[in-house]
Amino acid sequence: MNKKNKKFSTRSIHIGQEPEKLYGSVSLPVYLTSTFKQEEFGEYLYDYSRAGNPTRTNLEKNIASLEQGSDAIAFSSGMAAISAIIHLLSSGDEIIFTKNVYGGTFRIMDKIYRNFDIHPKWVDTTDIDTVEKAITKKTKIVFVETPTNPMMEISDINRISEICKNNNCILVVDNTFMSPYNQRPITLGADIVMHSTTKYIGGHSDVIGGILISNDNQIIEKLRFIQMSVGAVPSPFDCWLVQRSLKTLSVRMKSHNKNALELSKNLNLYEQIHSIYYPGLESHKNFEIAKKQQLDPKGKPAYGGMISIDLGSMKNARKFVKGLEIFTLAESLGGVESLVCHPATMTHASIPKEIRDELGVTDGLVRLSVGIESIDDLKNDIEKSIKGL
Numbered sequence: 001m002n003k004k005n006k007k008f009s010t011r012s013i014h015i016g017q018e019p020e021k022l023y024g025s026v027s028l029p030v031y032l033t034s035t036f037k038q039e040e041f042g043e044y045l046y047d048y049s050r051a052g053n054p055t056r057t058n059l060e061k062n063i064a065s066l067e068q069g070s071d072a073i074a075f076s077s078g079m080a081a082i083s084a085i086i087h088l089l090s091s092g093d094e095i096i097f098t099k100n101v102y103g104g105t106f107r108i109m110d111k112i113y114r115n116f117d118i119h120p121k122w123v124d125t126t127d128i129d130t131v132e133k134a135i136t137k138k139t140k141i142v143f144v145e146t147p148t149n150p151m152m153e154i155s156d157i158n159r160i161s162e163i164c165k166n167n168n169c170i171l172v173v174d175n176t177f178m179s180p181y182n183q184r185p186i187t188l189g190a191d192i193v194m195h196s197t198t199k200y201i202g203g204h205s206d207v208i209g210g211i212l213i214s215n216d217n218q219i220i221e222k223l224r225f226i227q228m229s230v231g232a233v234p235s236p237f238d239c240w241l242v243q244r245s246l247k248t249l250s251v252r253m254k255s256h257n258k259n260a261l262e263l264s265k266n267l268n269l270y271e272q273i274h275s276i277y278y279p280g281l282e283s284h285k286n287f288e289i290a291k292k293q294q295l296d297p298k299g300k301p302a303y304g305g306m307i308s309i310d311l312g313s314m315k316n317a318r319k320f321v322k323g324l325e326i327f328t329l330a331e332s333l334g335g336v337e338s339l340v341c342h343p344a345t346m347t348h349a350s351i352p353k354e355i356r357d358e359l360g361v362t363d364g365l366v367r368l369s370v371g372i373e374s375i376d377d378l379k380n381d382i383e384k385s386i387k388g389l
């Protein structure tokens with residue numbers, strides 16, 4: 001079977017997943033080993049599990065295929081993957097980031113890599129002119145997160161990739177909120193795609209992981225060397241768990257997309273909700289870009305499972321969350337179970353209030369990670385809680 005030309009959901013189950021040779025086991029073994037026997041000096045497929053492990057290779061091949069890259073490099077967390085990207089830089093270099101990136105990305109630059117004379121610039125990447133103006137001769141990487149958390153702002157990957165090519169910069173896209181099912185940045189011109197596999201790819205809120213994908217063999221080689229040298233590698237069992245999750249990525253994402261779109265339309269009906277941020281609503285300020293760049297493998301617009309709503313005050317937000325039964329108050333996202341989070345006191349608590357308000361992360365803002373439960377139950381859960389406000 002030529003697996004490479006098969007469709008997305010077939011590849012997610014079969015690439016890197018040939019039945020094991022010894023016993024024909026269809027579910028692949030977890031190679032729990034630190035080292036490997038060598039037949040001769042220097043003759044081996046694998047020598048040491050920091051450098052490589054068959055369970056990890058299986059996962060890397062699989063995700064690479066889904067993102068349409070030539071290879072992938074797995075890490076022990078999303079932050080370890082981001083850290084490996086920064087290791088591509090030298091002191092004195094500049095790196096441009098989407099202004100409202102994931103909090104951990106801001107923290108690692110501001111508190112750790114700043115000490116190594118690497119200069120982050122925080123830029124509104126939804127505005128192409130601003131990106132172009134921010135680039136200097138020292139800029140080596142542009143790191144875009146789209147959609148952003150929790151405001152769901154969307155940057156045009158294709159147009160930013162043109163600017164990067166003209167200026168010899170590497171374009172990295174944090175694709176965590178979309179998963180490869182909803183958005184494939186390499187096909188839009190990105191050089192590296194990054195995921196926290198903890199979220200949609202893992203999908204069951206039971207594993208921490210990260211991965212980088214590229215179709216540029218020079219970049220792959222450098223990142224592979226960083227992975228091996230720095231050593232923030234995932235355990236074979238974590239790789240196995242993430243691979244197991246990928247097999248159901250298509251069915252899960254279809255359901256997340258459908259549930260969130262329907263729920264966002266329903267939320268529109270309540271006057272207690274001051275604003276709704278969901279890229280699938282025509283009222284969303286970046287709806288047009290979302291519609292053309294966030295596509296499922298069949299080419300249909302896919303808007304994801306994340307919705308933010310503004311309830312006007314901390315008091316309302318707290319009461320709303322207390323009234324929910326199915327949505328669980330917790331950080332993280334992308335699992336089969338619906339979660340709710342209050343960014344101002346949770347994910348964005350370290351950001352000063354004035355800046356939070358400027359970003360739109362008000363005290364009344366609540367973020368929903370819409371799971372794959374029955375949409376009727378989810379709608380009822382929200383309705384009951386909103387009516388109690």
Ligand SMILES: *Cc1c(COP(=O)(O)O)cnc(C)c1O
Nearest residue numbers: 077078079102174176196198209
């Ligand atoms: C969670 C997350 C990360 C960090 O990943 P970890 O697996 O928690 O280290 C990075 N970017 C985004 C968008 C995330 O949601």
